[in-house]
Amino acid sequence: MIALRDLSITIAGRRVVSDVTLPLAPGQVTALVGESGSGKSMTALAAIGLLPEGAHASGRVDLDGRNLLDLPERGMDALRGRRMGMIFQEPMTALNPLMTIGDQVAEGLRRHRGLGRAQALARARERLDRVGLPAARFPLGLYPHQLSGGQRQRVAIAMAIAAAPDLLIADEPTTALDVTTQAQILDLLRGLVRDEGMALWLITHDLAVVSGVADHVAVMQQGRIVEAGPTAQVFRAQAHPYTRALFAAARHVPPASPARAPGPPLLRVAEALREYRLPRPAPFARRPVLRAVDGVSLTIAEGESVGLVGESGCGKSTLARAILGLDALQGGAIRLDGAGVGPRMPKDQRAQVQAVFQDPFASFDPRWRVDRLVAEPFHLTGRPADWRDRVAEALAEVEIGTEAMSRHIHEFSGGQRQRIAIARALIIRPRLILLDEAVSALDVQVRARVLDLLARLRRQHGLAWLFISHDLSVVRAITDRVLVMDAGRIVEEGPTGRILSQPLHPVTRRLVAAAPILPPA
Amino acid sequence: MLARRLALLALALVGASAVIFAVVDLVPGDPAVFVLGTGARPDTVAALREQLGLDLPWPVRYAQWLGGVLTGDMGTSLAYKTPVAGMILDRVQVSLPLALMALALAVAVALPVGMLAASRRGRPADALAMGAAQVGIALPNFWFAMLLVLVFAVKLRWLPAGGFPGWSDPLAALRALILPAFALALPQAAILARVLRSALIETLGQDYIRSARAKGLSRAQVLRRHALRNALIPVLTILGMQFSFLLAGAIIIENVFYLPGLGRLIFQAISQRDLVVVQSAVLVLVAAVILVTFLVDLAYAAVDPRLRGR
Numbered sequence: 022m023i024a025l026r027d028l029s030i031t032i033a034g035r036r037v038v039s040d041v042t043l044p045l046a047p048g049q050v051t052a053l054v055g056e057s058g059s060g061k062s063m064t065a066l067a068a069i070g071l072l073p074e075g076a077h078a079s080g081r082v083d084l085d086g087r088n089l090l091d092l093p094e095r096g097m098d099a100l101r102g103r104r105m106g107m108i109f110q111e112p113m114t115a116l117n118p119l120m121t122i123g124d125q126v127a128e129g130l131r132r133h134r135g136l137g138r139a140q141a142l143a144r145a146r147e148r149l150d151r152v153g154l155p156a157a158r159f160p161l162g163l164y165p166h167q168l169s170g171g172q173r174q175r176v177a178i179a180m181a182i183a184a185a186p187d188l189l190i191a192d193e194p195t196t197a198l199d200v201t202t203q204a205q206i207l208d209l210l211r212g213l214v215r216d217e218g219m220a221l222w223l224i225t226h227d228l229a230v231v232s233g234v235a236d237h238v239a240v241m242q243q244g245r246i247v248e249a250g251p252t253a254q255v256f257r258a259q260a261h262p263y264t265r266a267l268f269a270a271a272r273h274v275p276p277a278s279p280a281r282a283p284g285p286p287l288l289r290v291a292e293a294l295r296e297y298r299l300p301r302p303a304p305f306a307r308r309p310v311l312r313a314v315d316g317v318s319l320t321i322a323e324g325e326s327v328g329l330v331g332e333s334g335c336g337k338s339t340l341a342r343a344i345l346g347l348d349a350l351q352g353g354a355i356r357l358d359g360a361g362v363g364p365r366m367p368k369d370q371r372a373q374v375q376a377v378f379q380d381p382f383a384s385f386d387p388r389w390r391v392d393r394l395v396a397e398p399f400h401l402t403g404r405p406a407d408w409r410d411r412v413a414e415a416l417a418e419v420e421i422g423t424e425a426m427s428r429h430i431h432e433f434s435g436g437q438r439q440r441i442a443i444a445r446a447l448i449i450r451p452r453l454i455l456l457d458e459a460v461s462a463l464d465v466q467v468r469a470r471v472l473d474l475l476a477r478l479r480r481q482h483g484l485a486w487l488f489i490s491h492d493l494s495v496v497r498a499i500t501d502r503v504l505v506m507d508a509g510r511i512v513e514e515g516p517t518g519r520i521l522s523q524p525l526h527p528v529t530r531r532l533v534a535a536a537p538i539l540p541p542a
Numbered sequence: 543m544l545a546r547r548l549a550l551l552a553l554a555l556v557g558a559s560a561v562i563f564a565v566v567d568l569v570p571g572d573p574a575v576f577v578l579g580t581g582a583r584p585d586t587v588a589a590l591r592e593q594l595g596l597d598l599p600w601p602v603r604y605a606q607w608l609g610g611v612l613t614g615d616m617g618t619s620l621a622y623k624t625p626v627a628g629m630i631l632d633r634v635q636v637s638l639p640l641a642l643m644a645l646a647l648a649v650a651v652a653l654p655v656g657m658l659a660a661s662r663r664g665r666p667a668d669a670l671a672m673g674a675a676q677v678g679i680a681l682p683n684f685w686f687a688m689l690l691v692l693v694f695a696v697k698l699r700w701l702p703a704g705g706f707p708g709w710s711d712p713l714a715a716l717r718a719l720i721l722p723a724f725a726l727a728l729p730q731a732a733i734l735a736r737v738l739r740s741a742l743i744e745t746l747g748q749d750y751i752r753s754a755r756a757k758g759l760s761r762a763q764v765l766r767r768h769a770l771r772n773a774l775i776p777v778l779t780i781l782g783m784q785f786s787f788l789l790a791g792a793i794i795i796e797n798v799f800y801l802p803g804l805g806r807l808i809f810q811a812i813s814q815r816d817l818v819v820v821q822s823a824v825l826v827l828v829a830a831v832i833l834v835t836f837l838v839d840l841a842y843a844a845v846d847p848r849l850r851g852r
Binding site: 069071094095098099100101102106107108109111114115116117118119120128129132133164166177179180181183184 | 763845
């Protein structure tokens with residue numbers, strides 16, 4: 022059994038993890054929960070000996086009576102992969118793009134078991150079968166770019182468990198995946214723990230995932246474990262105020278807007294059709310066509326809040342791009358307030374719709390200061406003389422102080438960045454805001470505050486929004502009506518409460534069933 | 543897709559030949575006047591123009607030239623009265639091996655230096671390697687060439703100081719190319735080592751490197767097995783450009799070592815208004831550059847499976 026005892030980590034003299042004691046029992050799932058920056062990942066990296074340069078761990082990581090922190094690097098290399106494996110959050114980048122999946126899974130076996138290439142590949146085949154990638158559809162010679170995110174995460178798991186380690190560390194393994202894929206991957210991990218008797222150390226910020234999977238849970242706040250024990254007991258007792266705060270934030274529903282009759286239609290999408298031409302499968306063959314959006318019709322009324330949900334690849338983002346007027350449609354029409362929407366629409370028309378995306382950092386130019394970033398949409402309307410006052414006003418609305426205007430975006434936390442992104446979307450007073458997974462990357466407490474902010478802004482400005490997400494709990498909390506998309510079509514729509522409590526279409530049922538649920542308070 | 547790439551390659555060659563022909567044709571100065579001297583009588587000049595085919599309309603001249611090039615007949619040099627194809631062939635026999643040797647040397651030096659610097663990032667070995675690379679880029683290579691001559695030819699008498707004996711004695715020919723190859727390779731090796739280092743450092747920060755370490759691979763194994771190949775794409779780009787440069791850009795080094803290379807040939811031909819030679823020699827160079835670019839594209843696809851089938 023592997024256990025952490027009084028583990029502390031300092032980075033450049035600053036203590037980021039303090040006195041963490043955590044047993045990781047075989048055949049059990051132990052979860053470590055907390056907000057980003059609380060030190061969860063650092064703790065895991067210390068255990069596996071992959072701390073970044075400049076970080077230093079003290080205390081004990083016990084394995085067979087040895088303290089792994091005392092081992093030289095060569096000794097840790099020999100244990101990593103053999104006694105403990107690790108998978109990470111981002112499956113799209115976790116695999117070497119130039120190496121076949123077979124070779125990547127076999128590599129650890131050749132290193133640790135001294136197997137020849139053929140033997141190692143045969144064993145890799147078994148492991149890939151075990152993680153749900155059967156030989157018929159997933160030959161060893163595939164490259165990562167030929168697989169989806171969920172499939173790549175399966176390969177990463179096969180790689181980590183190839184040499185049958187005692188401990189598998191999974192750092193946010195499903196955060197980047199949609200709900201149905203998340204449920205499948207969690208099922209797979211649980212099955213591996215049951216069948217192979219390994220210990221699983223699950224690191225996550227998602228309490229609902231913990232409640233469905235973990236036997237034990239430890240709650241981490243600012244580098245310290247504030248509460249730990251069997252999951253059911255911790256979740257029932259919520260002895261520590263921080264645990265209670267996390268639960269409250271996860272269950273948070275912003276105050277509802279006063280019910281009112283839907284206004285006149287603002288956005289009308291009629292029979293929208295968007296196709297992509299794929300590469301030729303063979304020379305001179307016809308290029309196959311992927312119909313990403315296949316005859317979608319929808320309406321959003323003024324001041325209405327509409328959710329759009331579906332699995333990855335269902336066409337949500339393609340539809341969003343078309344509504345923003347970034348891509349032309351091959352058929353059908355989109356009209357905003359009666360005027361056509363498309364790549365060549367006039368600037369004043371474009372100013373009616375703004376967007377907020379998932380990754381607040383990637384959607385800002387890192388070299389610009391905040392005042393210039395927030396003022397960016399003025400190029401659509403012409404920059405007014407009092408633009409700096411308007412920027413200050415927009416920032417005040419999202420509760421960011423004026424002193425932020427002269428700073429760069431890297432100086433802000435994830436939640437602050439997302440507020441700034443919202444300020445940027447609001448500054449030219451659009452009538453529709455498109456939020457594409459806009460709160461998915463945020464911690465629960467930050468997410469709760471951003472949702473409150475959105476609700477307030479909607480009340481004050483009568484904004485309509487289209488909220489695209491795979492997180493049903495958020496969609497439930499802040500939308501009036503929901504659309505469910507699958508394979509380019511809207512398969513079900515109606516009032517959010519009814520659709521999520523009595524789903525009719527199989528896809529909706531699958532999404533609702535897959536969504537992890539917090540136990541009732 | 544190979545068929546499409548080959549078609550593009552042919553198209554690029556035809557396009558390049560047209561541009562070269564147009565540019566050379568537009569250069570002021572009548573080759574006939576140059577051959578006969580400015581004091582020649584107009585009817586003599588006219589007679590020579592007719593003999594050289596300069597009186598024909600340009601489409602005919604272009605077709606004749608291109609047809610000739612394709613059959614190995616590039617015309618006769620105005621200055622030397624010898625077939626141009628033979629002259630270019632003689633020079634390619636010097637320039638091509640020289641460029642290949644210089645490139646091989648550059649890679650042989652840059653590969654270990656770049657890997658060492660990347661794996662010891664921020665430590666003394668890295669600072670030393672990159673400092674040396676900085677010096678390698680900054681040193682004028684003709685100065686370095688003369689230094690090599692002083693040490694290895696004049697002082698130690700290991701290698702010849704210059705000249706080229708021809709390939710009838712392969713050993714002597716190779717010996718004549720060693721010092722110039724070193725002189726040419728130095729700055730290229732320095733550039734290549736820097737590119738490789740920064741590409742490797744970027745690659746070493748990728749998630750899949752962390753995954754590989756989590757499998758139990760050591761730092762050195764990760765560098766060799768995962769990082770190096772992923773860092774190769776920018777290195778290949780630079781290599782292609784360096785080869786093209788070395789083929790014709792070696793003129794200074796050719797002068798230092800009295801080597802009859804392509805660079806010198808073109809330089810002389812231009813100063814003598816020997817347009818027949820210029821035209822065909824430049825075409826040969828452009829063809830070489832296009833061919834190398836094509837090979838680099840194929841190498842990309844060989845390295846990166848995501849680029850195959852495009």
